[in-house]
Amino acid sequence: MNLHHVSPEKNPSGLFISTKRLLVMVMAALFLAVSANTFAQSPDVRKAFRFIDIEQPSKGLSALEQLVSANPDNADYLYYLGLAQLRTGAKDKALASFEKGLSKDEKSGLNYAGKGHVRLLEKNSTDAKAQLDKALSVSKSKDVGVLKAVAEAYLTDTKYLLDAINLLNKAKTINGTDPEVHMLLGDAFLLQNNQNAGETVNSYERAAKADPKFAKPHYKIGKIYQRARTLDIAISSYEKAIAIDPEYAPAYKELGEIYYTQKAADKAVSAYEKYLAISETPGQAKFQLAFFYFMAKNYEKANAIFKEVTTNPNVSPVALKYNAYSLTEQDKTDEARGMFERYFQKAKQEDITASDYAYYGKLLLKLKQDSLANESFAKSIALDSAQAEILQLHGDTYLKRKKFPEAIEAFKQLMAIRQQPLSQDLWSIGRAYYYNEQFPEADSAFSQLAQKQPNMTVGYLYAARAKANIDSTMKEGLAKPMYESFLEKALSNPEKNKKDIIEAYSYLGAYTLHIKNDVLGAKAYYEKILGLDPENSEAKNFMRELNKASKGG
Structure with missing residues (x-):
C-alpha cells in the first residue's frame, strides 16, 4: 500500500491526520489545560476573593455579582459567586448560584462541586457524593478548577480528607504552579491534626513561592x-x-x-x-480592643468602646465586667457601680470570679460603703483564700469599722498564707488585738514587730502600751523596758515624737514615784516632760505637790 496516496481523513487506523487538524487538536488540549484554572487565576476573581480574605466580604461579593451581571451566561462566574457566598455563610444563596450555573451549563463541573459542597454542609453525604462524583465525571477529573472545588468541599468533612488530598495531588501534577492547590493541600494536612505538620508548612511555602504576591500562605x-x-x-x-x-x-x-x-x-x-x-x-474584636485598651491603662478609650458595646441588650457578661473594671479605674464610681450590678445580675453565679468581688469591694470603699465592701471582700476570699491584698483590705476595713474580732480573723487568714509574717501583718493584727483588749496577744505581735524593725519606734511603743494594760498597777513594771527602748529611738527626733515621748516619760515617772518610791528620780522624768510641754498638767501637778512637800505642807 502506498501510504502517501491514502487520504488522512479516511485512514481507518487513525494513524495519519492532517497537519491542520493536528494543530487544532493540540490547541484544544492546551486550551483545556489552561482554562481549567483560568477563572481561579482571573484577576477579577482573585481580587474578589482577596476582599473576602481581608474580611471585606461586601466588596468581594459585589465584585463577583458585577462579574456575573456582565457575563450572565458564564457558569464559572456563578460558581465563584456561590463559593464566596458559602465562605461568608450564605448557604441558601450559594445553592441558588450553583443551580443557576448549572442552568447555564449542565456540564459545569464547578457548579456540581458547589452543590455537593452545600450538601456536605447540610450533612447529606449521599447526595453530596453524587454531586461531587458528577463534577469529576463531567470534567473527566482533568480540570484543575473542578479538582480544587471538589477537594474544598471534601475538606468540610474529615472523613473525606484522604479523598481531598488525592484530588489535590492530581491537580498538582496537572498544574504544580497553582498556589491555591498548595493552599488547599496545606489545609488538608492541617486537618489531620499535626500528623503532617511539616508538610502543612511546606505546602503553604510552595503556595507562597508560586505567587510571591499572595499574603494568605x-x-x-x-x-x-x-x-x-x-x-x-x-x-x-x-x-x-x-x-x-x-x-x-x-x-x-x-x-x-x-x-x-x-x-x-x-x-x-x-x-x-x-x-x-x-x-x-x-465580631467580638471591637470588645477585644476595648479590653486591650483597658490592659494598656487607656481607660477613656476603653470605656468609649464599652459604652457602645454594652448598649446591646444581648451584651455578654464579660463585656459588662470589664466595663465595670475600667470605669472603676477611671474613677467613674457611680457608673461603675451600676455596671457591676448589671454584671452580677446577668452573669451565671459559677462564672463570677474572686477578682470580680475584689474589684467591686475596692469600688465600694471609694464610695465609702465600708460594710458592703467587707461583704464583697468576704465573697472574694471565699472563692480564693490566698489573696493577700484583699485579706489586708478586708481586715483594715473591719478595723476602721471597729469590728475588731472580724479584723483579727481576716489578719489571721492573711498571716496563714505567709511563710513568715511581714511587719505589716504584725502591725495590723497587733492593733486589732489591742483595740479588742486582747493585750497579751497584742504584746506578742508588737514585740515581734520591734524585733523585726528595731530602728522603728512603733513596735516598742505599742508593745509598751500593751504591757501597761496587762500590768495596769505597774507592780511588775512590765512596760518599763519597752518604753525605755522606745525612748532610745524616739529621742533622735523629739519634735516628731513629742507626744509619744511624753507618754513614755509619764509612765516612767509614775512607775519611779509609786513603785520605786524614788521622788527625785520621778522628778527628773517630769522635768523632761515640762521641757517638751511646759503646760503639761500631770507634770505641773507633780511639781506643785513636790514644792508643797518641800515647804512642809
Whole structure:
C-alpha cells in the first residue's frame, strides 16, 4: 500500500491526520489545560476573593455579582459567586448560584462541586457524593478548577480528607504552579491534626513561592506556629503577610492576640486598631480592643468602646465586667457601680470570679460603703483564700469599722498564707488585738514587730502600751523596758515624737514615784516632760505637790 496516496481523513487506523487538524487538536488540549484554572487565576476573581480574605466580604461579593451581571451566561462566574457566598455563610444563596450555573451549563463541573459542597454542609453525604462524583465525571477529573472545588468541599468533612488530598495531588501534577492547590493541600494536612505538620508548612511555602504576591500562605504559616507557641516565627510570618498586603486584616488580629499574651499592651492595641480599620466583620474584636485598651491603662478609650458595646441588650457578661473594671479605674464610681450590678445580675453565679468581688469591694470603699465592701471582700476570699491584698483590705476595713474580732480573723487568714509574717501583718493584727483588749496577744505581735524593725519606734511603743494594760498597777513594771527602748529611738527626733515621748516619760515617772518610791528620780522624768510641754498638767501637778512637800505642807 502506498501510504502517501491514502487520504488522512479516511485512514481507518487513525494513524495519519492532517497537519491542520493536528494543530487544532493540540490547541484544544492546551486550551483545556489552561482554562481549567483560568477563572481561579482571573484577576477579577482573585481580587474578589482577596476582599473576602481581608474580611471585606461586601466588596468581594459585589465584585463577583458585577462579574456575573456582565457575563450572565458564564457558569464559572456563578460558581465563584456561590463559593464566596458559602465562605461568608450564605448557604441558601450559594445553592441558588450553583443551580443557576448549572442552568447555564449542565456540564459545569464547578457548579456540581458547589452543590455537593452545600450538601456536605447540610450533612447529606449521599447526595453530596453524587454531586461531587458528577463534577469529576463531567470534567473527566482533568480540570484543575473542578479538582480544587471538589477537594474544598471534601475538606468540610474529615472523613473525606484522604479523598481531598488525592484530588489535590492530581491537580498538582496537572498544574504544580497553582498556589491555591498548595493552599488547599496545606489545609488538608492541617486537618489531620499535626500528623503532617511539616508538610502543612511546606505546602503553604510552595503556595507562597508560586505567587510571591499572595499574603494568605504566610498568614496560614503564622497560625501554625502560633498554635505551636513558637511565637517569634508566628510574628515574623504575620509581618511577611502584612508586608505583601498591608490590608491583610487577619494578620493584624493575630498579632494583637500574640502581643496580648506577651503583655505588650501598646502593641496589641496598635495591631487591633489596624485590624478594625480594615475589617467589615470584626465580631467580638471591637470588645477585644476595648479590653486591650483597658490592659494598656487607656481607660477613656476603653470605656468609649464599652459604652457602645454594652448598649446591646444581648451584651455578654464579660463585656459588662470589664466595663465595670475600667470605669472603676477611671474613677467613674457611680457608673461603675451600676455596671457591676448589671454584671452580677446577668452573669451565671459559677462564672463570677474572686477578682470580680475584689474589684467591686475596692469600688465600694471609694464610695465609702465600708460594710458592703467587707461583704464583697468576704465573697472574694471565699472563692480564693490566698489573696493577700484583699485579706489586708478586708481586715483594715473591719478595723476602721471597729469590728475588731472580724479584723483579727481576716489578719489571721492573711498571716496563714505567709511563710513568715511581714511587719505589716504584725502591725495590723497587733492593733486589732489591742483595740479588742486582747493585750497579751497584742504584746506578742508588737514585740515581734520591734524585733523585726528595731530602728522603728512603733513596735516598742505599742508593745509598751500593751504591757501597761496587762500590768495596769505597774507592780511588775512590765512596760518599763519597752518604753525605755522606745525612748532610745524616739529621742533622735523629739519634735516628731513629742507626744509619744511624753507618754513614755509619764509612765516612767509614775512607775519611779509609786513603785520605786524614788521622788527625785520621778522628778527628773517630769522635768523632761515640762521641757517638751511646759503646760503639761500631770507634770505641773507633780511639781506643785513636790514644792508643797518641800515647804512642809
